[in-house]
Amino acid sequence: MCLLPNDGPIPSSRKTPLAPARRAALKLFSECRRREARARDLLRAAPAMGALDPRDRALAMRLVLGTVSAQGELDRAITSHLRARSKLEPLVRDALRVSAFEILYLDTPTQVAVSQGVELVRSVNRRAAGLGNAVLRRIAEEDAAALAEARARVEFGNVTIADLQRIGALPEWLATRALADLGPEGAVAYARCALAPACASVAANTARRSAEDCAGLLADAGCEPALGPIPGSFILGMPAALAASGLVEACDVLPCDxxxxxxxxxxxxxxxxxxxxxxxxxxxxxxxxxxxxxxxxxxxxxxxxxxxxxxxxxxxxxxxxxxxxxxxxxxxxxxxxxxxxxxxxxxxxxxxxxxxxxxxxxxxxxxxxxxxxxxxxxxxxxxxxxxxxxxxxxxxxxxxxxxxxxxxxxxxxxxxxxxxxxxxxxxxxxxxxxxxxxxxxxxxxxxxxxxx
Structure with missing residues (x-):
């Protein structure tokens, strides 16, 4: 959860080197938008992901998938801090979207997320850095606070459609349906999970190997498998290692939720x-x-x-x-x-x-x-x-x-x-x-x- 510091407004960001994960996330998100591609398909084949170390790769993937999922809510927040009829270059808006997602929905320290967001905007248009700083600071001060308040309200059972929209970055109609079809408790759980990373799980193909053998192969590949709740299922602690293992291509294990x-x-x-x-x-x-x-x-x-x-x-x-x-x-x-x-x-x-x-x-x-x-x-x-x-x-x-x-x-x-x-x-x-x-x-x- 992103909370504001207790000692006053966030200071203006200083120029700091842009992290490779954020640079890669912007590139990939922009490519998703332009090509109208499925984010996961694009990420699997992206050379930019292979060039990152495991920690940066995980952050880049989280930023891309989260920004795609929350795009409408992020656009609402960004637009609310722009002057009427203002127009943003597509790449500047993309940089603001990626940064706004990190500010609102990740645990990155607010000052770091804002500072890196400004550098992300600067990387595509130097002249837009000042605007980016102003918009991202407002998002950190106002929208993050509103999100924290929404999360606090639902903890006490006061569930509204508007709060579900903020918590899960959901369109209004989907939040409305969730509340009607799942009830308050189920709708809150759904909204909380809407932006969460998908659980990385596989199933053993027992037509080829025993579940025990599959567990050994996954461990040898560095996937850090743990037994799942269903016989033959495994939850992967290091899912990034699966791609290079060859186990999926050989059909020894099956990616399956x-x-x-x-x-x-x-x-x-x-x-x-x-x-x-x-x-x-x-x-x-x-x-x-x-x-x-x-x-x-x-x-x-x-x-x-x-x-x-x-x-x-x-x-x-x-x-x-x-x-x-x-x-x-x-x-x-x-x-x-x-x-x-x-x-x-x-x-x-x-x-x-x-x-x-x-x-x-x-x-x-x-x-x-x-x-x-x-x-x-x-x-x-x-x-x-x-x-x-x-x-x-x-x-x-x-x-x-x-x-x-x-x-x-x-x-x-x-x-x-x-x-x-x-x-x-x-x-x-x-x-x-x-x-x-x-x-x-x-x-x-x-x-x-x-x-x-």
């Missing part, structure tokens, strides 16, 4: 189980289910993704257990027969994955949710027809929004297609003491006498 691993664990996979997976994506859950003994038909509508997933199944050693099918989940025509488990991993808003996908917060439009919910219901309805009598039908999203979660399941159960099903389980992932994405899972059971 703990919430996603928890969803698969809750499906109750048994050896020999016939599973229809609708929404395969990159196929991480396909591999995990195959490791548990399932035999899958995995449907993905995107031809390139389906082909890439098929290649990944071969690399992971589960190609004999996973048949990748390019088909439209709304009306599958390339899948035959019935299955013991139908798992719908639905396309969704991703509002439960802000730590992993920071672009979502300010790029997602509220109006898009209704269309997603309609698509989700179509896919769930068509997929249900493949559930054998007595089989289970699972529906999952990585969204916290009721409109995509409980409301879709309720609409399905109220429809003719859902008449033979009953709800056995419904809830969101909750792993105590671990920061994860938020996933929703509902498991329905089909009556044994049901007919397709």
């Amino acid at each position: 703990l919430a996603a691993q928890d969803v698969v664990a809750r499906l109750g996979i048994e050896p020999g189980m016939r599973v229809l997976e609708v929404g395969q994506g990159r196929g991480t859950k396909s591999i995990l289910m195959a490791c548990a003994g399932a035999r899958l038909a995995s449907v993905e509508v995107d031809a390139k993704k389906s082909a890439a997933a098929a290649a990944r199944m071969s690399a992971a050693g589960v190609a004999d257990r996973v048949m990748c099918v390019c088909d439209d989940g709304r009306e599958p025509t390339r899948v035959d027969g019935s299955f013991d488990l139908v798992f719908v991993d639905a396309p969704c808003s991703g509002t439960g994955t802000l730590g992993r996908h920071p672009e979502i917060a300010w790029s997602l439009e509220e109006d898009a949710i209704a269309g997603l919910a309609s698509l989700q219901l179509q896919i769930l309805t068509s997929s249900a027809a493949f559930a054998a009598p007595g089989a289970r039908l699972a529906y999952s999203t990585c969204s916290f929004l009721r409109q995509e979660d409980e409301d879709v399941v309720d609409a399905f159960l109220a429809s003719p297609a859902g008449a033979g099903f009953r709800l056995a389980f419904s809830g969101r992932t909750d792993l105590p003491g671990v920061d994860t994405d938020t996933h929703f899972l509902a498991v329905l059971e089909r009556a044994a006498e049901a007919k397709r």
Whole structure:
């Protein structure tokens, strides 16, 4: 938390050398903006990151991902301290955004963050350094204080939409939905986690190696693995070491959020189980289910993704257990027969994955949710027809929004297609003491006498 000194206003910053991490963060954030690229994809391939030592690399990544996630709130704060109709050069605004994020949301001493912020502005436009100094000092004095007050209010249960917006750097509509769908306590937890770094976790590919062997490989690579709360899961103390280890390319371990691993664990996979997976994506859950003994038909509508997933199944050693099918989940025509488990991993808003996908917060439009919910219901309805009598039908999203979660399941159960099903389980992932994405899972059971 950034608090003001008790002995008066922050003094004017003095010129100090600009830290390499901040210089790299500005370059990468600006590139994200110009290219409209996904921040994590850009960071993985950026030469500028490889040139930094581990500590600077971690700070640069934190600054880039945080600034992307908080961009709308940062722009509000910056604009509030500019004269009416003032215009900033794009790179000057980017420098102010990165610096404002550090002042407001990181634990950097305020005076250091302001001083480095001025140097960041100076690095792109010397003449703008004075303006940068004035704006950043005002943000440190006024906006940081307002954020501290908001955090204090919610501690006492006085939760407002405006405070949620500040704490999580959320757009108003998303803060409103969080309060309505999660309740005050859940909304505060969501806002607090919105800007937190995603937990670095992997799953062992037990089709290739035992979990114990994977732990040894991770340790040898310097990843500092700790056992996660789900069998075969590991939390990495030094995730930066994973990239150079070759373990991901070899499919010995699978980068996978703990919430996603928890969803698969809750499906109750048994050896020999016939599973229809609708929404395969990159196929991480396909591999995990195959490791548990399932035999899958995995449907993905995107031809390139389906082909890439098929290649990944071969690399992971589960190609004999996973048949990748390019088909439209709304009306599958390339899948035959019935299955013991139908798992719908639905396309969704991703509002439960802000730590992993920071672009979502300010790029997602509220109006898009209704269309997603309609698509989700179509896919769930068509997929249900493949559930054998007595089989289970699972529906999952990585969204916290009721409109995509409980409301879709309720609409399905109220429809003719859902008449033979009953709800056995419904809830969101909750792993105590671990920061994860938020996933929703509902498991329905089909009556044994049901007919397709």
